[in-house]
Amino acid sequence: MTSNDTIVSDIPDVDIPEGFVRHARSSPLTAPWEPLYAKMTDDAVVLGLRIREAHTNSRGLAHGGLITALADNAMGYSCGLKLGGGARLLTASLAIDFIGSARIGQWLQIEPDVIKVGATLCVVQCFVTADGVRCARANGTFSVAKAKP
Numbered sequence: 200m201t202s203n204d205t206i207v208s209d210i211p212d213v214d215i216p217e218g219f220v221r222h223a224r225s226s227p228l229t230a231p232w233e234p235l236y237a238k239m240t241d242d243a244v245v246l247g248l249r250i251r252e253a254h255t256n257s258r259g260l261a262h263g264g265l266i267t268a269l270a271d272n273a274m275g276y277s278c279g280l281k282l283g284g285g286a287r288l289l290t291a292s293l294a295i296d297f298i299g300s301a302r303i304g305q306w307l308q309i310e311p312d313v314i315k316v317g318a319t320l321c322v323v324q325c326f327v328t329a330d331g332v333r334c335a336r337a338n339g340t341f342s343v344a345k346a347k348p
Contacts, residue, residue, distance in 0.1 A: 216306060219247055224276070228268060235269075237276075244276035247308040250301055250329070261301035261329070269309050270295060270325050270337040277311035278321035278341050288321065292340040301329030319343050 219236040229235060232254060238245040246269055248254070256262045275288045282288075301307050311325040320340055327335035 214249065214306075216247065216308075219245075222246065226272075229272065232265065232269075239280075242277070242281070242313060243311045244273055244280055245308060245310045246273040246276075247306060250303050250305050250307050252303060254307075255303060259303060261305075261307060261334075263295075263297060266297070266301070266307070266309075266327055266335050267293070267295050267337070269307070270327060270335065271339060273309040274311045274323040274325055274337065274339045275341055277313050277325075278316065278323055278343075281313045281316045282321065282343065287344040288341040289344055290339060291320070291342045293337065294339070295335055295337040297335050299329065299332060299334035301327075301334045305329040307334075317343070 215236055218238040222235040222237040225233070232248065234248070236247045238247070250261050254261050254265050271290055271293055275290065278288055279286050306329070308328050309325055310328070311323050314322040314324060319342065321343060322340050324336065324338040326333055327337065
């Protein structure tokens with residue numbers, strides 16, 4: 200167990216929207232942001248988290264880097280879902296527009312929409328909301344890499 204595991208276990212799953220469960224796929228980048236939540240649909244992997252101080256910039260707003268990284272993750276996971284799982288995806292292009300802010304205590308939700316899935320590229324967009332109000336939009340192109348033998 201890492202120190203991050205201890206921190207995560209001390210945070211109760213309260214006030215989490217219906218359908219969301221603890222996100223099972225962690226990475227070294229996202230580990231400090233735990234707990235992260237995910238909701239699977241037929242078309243996407245929606246990510247969410249309750250914004251805490253550790254997620255903010257010096258102004259107390261959700262940091263743009265956090266939002267960008269989570270949008271990248273959610274879009275990539277969603278492309279993988281549409282490809283049937285097992286695909287390795289690499290971010291080829293990523294753009295984001297910040298159109299509002301997100302504050303401590305708000306529910307940040309990243310909801311992808313896969314536009315096109317191909318043999319070599321996957322194109323996806325998403326909206327990011329804070330308590331249901333749009334605060335960012337992103338789009339990405341992912342390169343589909345061959346699975347490891």
